[in-house]
Amino acid sequence: EVQLVESGGGLVKPGGSLRLSCAASGFTFSSYAMHWVRQAPGKGLEWVSSISSTSDYIFYADSVKGRFTISRDNAKNSVYLQMHSLRAEDTALYYCVRDVAAAVLWGQGTLVTVSP
Amino acid sequence: DIQMTQSPSSLSASVGDRVTITCRASQSISNFLNWYQHKVGEAPRLLIYAASRLQSGVPSRFSGSGSGTDFSLTISSLQPEDVATYYCQQSYSHLMYTFGQGTKLEIK
Numbered sequence: 001e002v003q004l005v006e007s008g009g010g011l012v013k014p015g016g017s018l019r020l021s022c023a024a025s026g027f028t029f030s031s032y033a034m035h036w037v038r039q040a041p042g043k044g045l046e047w048v049s050s051i052s053s054t055s056d057y058i059f060y061a062d063s064v065k066g067r068f069t070i071s072r073d074n075a076k077n078s079v080y081l082q083m084h085s086l087r088a089e090d091t092a093l094y095y096c097v098r099d100v101a102a103a104v105l106w107g108q109g110t111l112v113t114v115s116p
Numbered sequence: 117d118i119q120m121t122q123s124p125s126s127l128s129a130s131v132g133d134r135v136t137i138t139c140r141a142s143q144s145i146s147n148f149l150n151w152y153q154h155k156v157g158e159a160p161r162l163l164i165y166a167a168s169r170l171q172s173g174v175p176s177r178f179s180g181s182g183s184g185t186d187f188s189l190t191i192s193s194l195q196p197e198d199v200a201t202y203y204c205q206q207s208y209s210h211l212m213y214t215f216g217q218g219t220k221l222e223i224k
Contacts, residue, residue: 033211044218045152045160045203050211059211062117100207101150101165102172108159 002026009110020081022096030074032099038092086114122216130224135191139204148208155200
C-alpha cells in the first residue's frame with residue numbers, strides 16, 4: 001500500500017526537543033522530494049520544510065529556521081524532522097508530504113504539543 | 117518569499133450554488149498553483165494542480181483557472197460534502213511551497 005506514516009509526536013516542555021519520523025512504503029521513496037507541513041489548532045496549513053530526493057536541497061520556513069532540521073535516509077525509506085528550542089507556537093499536527101501537484105501524498109499526521 | 121492571499125476567508129452558500137474562491141500570488145507563478153480541500157480529522161486532499169488540471173477521482177464540479185498572479189477555484193454546484201476549508205498552494209518556488217491562509221466554506 002502506498003502510504004506515509006508519521007510518528008514521534010507528543011508532549012514536550014518549551015525549550016525542549018523532539019524528533020519526528022515519517023516512514024514511506026509502496027513507492028520508490030528515493031525518487032521524491034519530501035516535505036513537512038503543519039497545522040496549529042484553529043490555524044491554516046503552514047509549509048515547514050522540504051528536502052530534495054538526494055538531500056542536495058533543503059529549505060525551511062522562517063518560523064523554524066535555525067531550530068528545525070530535516071533529513072532523510074533513502075535506505076530506510078524515511079524522512080525526519082529534528083526540532084529543538086520548541087515554543088508554544090510550534091504546537092500543531094505535523095504532516096509528512098510526498099512531492100507536490102499530481103504526485104502528492106499526505107500522511108495522517110503526528111501531534112506535537114508544547115506546553116509546561 | 118512568495119506570499120499567497122486567498123479571499124474570502126470564509127463563505128456561506130446554499131446547496132446548488134456556484135461558489136468561487138480566489139487566490140493571488142505576490143509575484144508571477146505561471147501556472148504552478150494547486151488547490152486543496154481539507155476536512156476536519158482528515159489529511160488534505162488535492163483537488164486541482166497546475167492551476168486547472170483536475171486530480172484523478174475529484175468530481176467534475178470542481179474547476180480551477182488562472183495564471184500569473186490571479187487564480188480561482190470554482191465549485192459549479194455546491195454539495196453538502198463540500199463543507200471544508202480550501203487552500204491554494206504555490207509550487208513555483210523550488211521546494212518552498214507556501215499556502216494561502218485558507219477559505220472556510222459552510223452550507224447556508
